[in-house]
Amino acid sequence: MDTTGALSTVNIGDFTTEAGATIENVVIAYQAWGEFRGDNVILIEHALTGDSDAADWWCGVLGPGLALDTDRFCVVCTNVLGGCKGSTGPSTPDRNGVALGSRFPAISIRDQVAAERIFIEKLGIERVHAVIGGSMGGARTLEWALMFPELVDAILVLAVSARASAWQIGIQTAQISAIERDPNWNNGDYYGATPPTDGLAAARRIAHLTYRGELEIDERFGTQAQAGENPLGPYRDSHQRFAVQSYLDYQGVKLTERFDAGSYVALTEALNRHDIGRGRGGLNKALASCMVPAMVAGVDTDILYPYHQQEHLSRNLGNLLAMAKISSPVGHDAFLTEVRQMDRIIRHFLSLAQGGPDEAVEIVL
Secondary structure (H helix, E strand, C coil), X not given: CCCECCCEEEEEEEEECCCCCXXXXXXXXXXXXXXXXXXXXXXXXXXXXXXXXXXXXXXXXXXXXXXXXXXXXXXXXXXXXXXCCCCCCCCCECCCCCECHHHCCCCCHHHHHHHHXXXXXXXXXXXXXXXXXXXXXXXXXHHHHHHCHHHECCEEEECCCCECCHXXXXXHHHHHHHHHCCCCCHHHCCCCCCCCHHXXXXXXXXXXXXXXXXXXXXXXXXXXXXXXXXXXXXXXXCCCCEHHHHHHHHHHHHHHCCCCHHHHHHHHHHHHCCECCCCCCCHHHHHHHCCCCEEEEEECCCCCCCHHHHHHHHHHCCCEEEEEEECCCCCCCHHHHCHHHHHHHHHHHHHHHCCCCCCCEEXXX
16 A cells, blocks of 8 residues: 555456446545554545545645644545546546446445445455544445444544435535536536536535535625626626625636536435435434444534534434534534644544543534
8 A cells, every 4th residue: 555645546346336337447546644554544535526635635634743643543535436536437438448427327425435445455454443524525434334334443424414405415406407407518428528617617606605604605705796896787797796706606617627527416416315324224223223433523504514413413323422513604614624623623533432431522612
């Protein structure tokens, strides 16, 4: 295993999804930091548009002497199955060099975890000290504890729910629809032609409003006009914007420069299918059966995954270590941006995972 932080890949062979579709010759990309000593692996699960470079998007908590201390732990982060940063996804070429596109099957969170399970076996990792993830990564973290409890010592679940709510499916389906309505989408077979960047940018604008807090957005922008523009003219003009419109336009364009629309659709659909109670007797029964020691944390201003959803997890998980609340105006993304609070949460979690207090506690930071 390469632990220099360089992007590496592992071929896990043909993979069959839980719905019965087979993806040939699957590759999982990963990055790792810190010396591997057999029992010191921490597996990091990224969010929807994240990637394996956790040292970049979580730079404040990963590194020597930080909460995810690479002098103590071997920290591994994969690019999820269906992604576009090295792992097999819709943009991956087949044996004839043609991108899979619409031939890439629908996948679930469980498929992502099952593929990652094969990946760690290929690397020679026999056990994982901890799995940590937020948002879509939190869903994967929960499934790790339910699918492979014998391989995981403890989990830290951040800003996610036990299943997709109807509201989440609705808002995520609207994002998929924005991409599919782009004239360049071509049923997902646009590779080699003009990509559906307008649709992807629109999806990101919708999503970003759920990632940030209402208070933060209003305090930053209010009803201000974008500099040099006038959205209060006698006729509506799309080039005359409020400041918040300009901000969201910027976020949309920025994503199109680094992410693939096909992967966005595939991964968003996987989030729509997230339900740990499916086939396990319902949510509460599934949670109660989870005996892997677990810590849960949420954000008090989260619109996408409201804090009551993490409270539900904490009340029903079979082996709760602790519950933490991140206090921030930022909203859902606070688990990425509130470095000081996340530092304390991760350190506390790792302390408990190594034999801290027996009673579950709630932490408000």
